[in-house]
């Protein structure tokens with residue numbers, strides 16, 4: 001039994017997308033731990049499991065490379081919408097992730113998703129000289145404003161921020177942010193579940209824009225976020241007076257390839273990472 005998939009990236013945040021209609025296999029955490037590994041699997045920042053309900057509605061589940069579910073992934077939603085556009089020809093869809101509904105719109109490879117309301121940031125908390133804000137996006141996102149994000153040691157500072165109270169018990173994604181003038185931000189993200197830096201993060205871009213807006217660092221409601229990938233994300237913060245209740249994220253989402261994972265008799269390879277571990281290479 002082989003497992004059909006597509007590989008889709010949202011500005012460099014890459015996902016293996018499987019459609020439950022194609023599979024008799026259902027152990028998604030085990031599949032995530034195998035398939036997300038580079039060299040031994042497909043290689044990706046996560047697994048997206050898509051289920052078609054009815055009339056343009058889809059359930060979208062996002063799993064991390066360690067097999068844990070992620071509470072929310074905006075880039076995973078954007079990649080799912082791109083795959084839906086390809087497979088079902090729908091430009092608009094309603095995506096349901098962890099019980100929350102998100103409208104999605106595709107125009108070619110440009111995909112927008114309604115994030116909805118983003119709660120008020122908490123903090124700042126002082127961590128190793130950095131002012132860190134906490135934003136329940138509803139992912140757990142931390143935002144640290146830094147003077148030069150490109151010289152930031154993300155691999156060291158990301159875990160350091162996560163060790164600190166009051167974030168220590170939470171599965172936090174840590175975003176380092178430098179305002180670029182006007183309504184532009186540059187962001188780098190240490191992502192929970194990947195346990196390393198990713199090229200881009202949707203909830204990271206949104207939380208960075210919300211914190212920068214609350215700090216009065218932005219000139220307008222449309223925020224351009226550059227990251228480690230070639231493409232930028234665009235955050236629309238909505239009406240500035242409504243407290244960030246109607247936030248959208250847009251940017252490229254690209255189908256890279258599709259194929260079949262070879263899984264004879266439905267048995268995953270022995271080198272699939274054990275439950276609870278993050279793949280290392």
Ligand SMILES: N[C@H](CCC[C@H](N)C(=O)O)C(=O)O
Pocket residue numbers: 013064069070071072073074075076139140171172173191192193194200201202203204
């Ligand atoms: N990259 C994602 C966030 C994933 C977060 C996930 N790894 C977790 O918190 O478990 C995004 O575009 O919103």
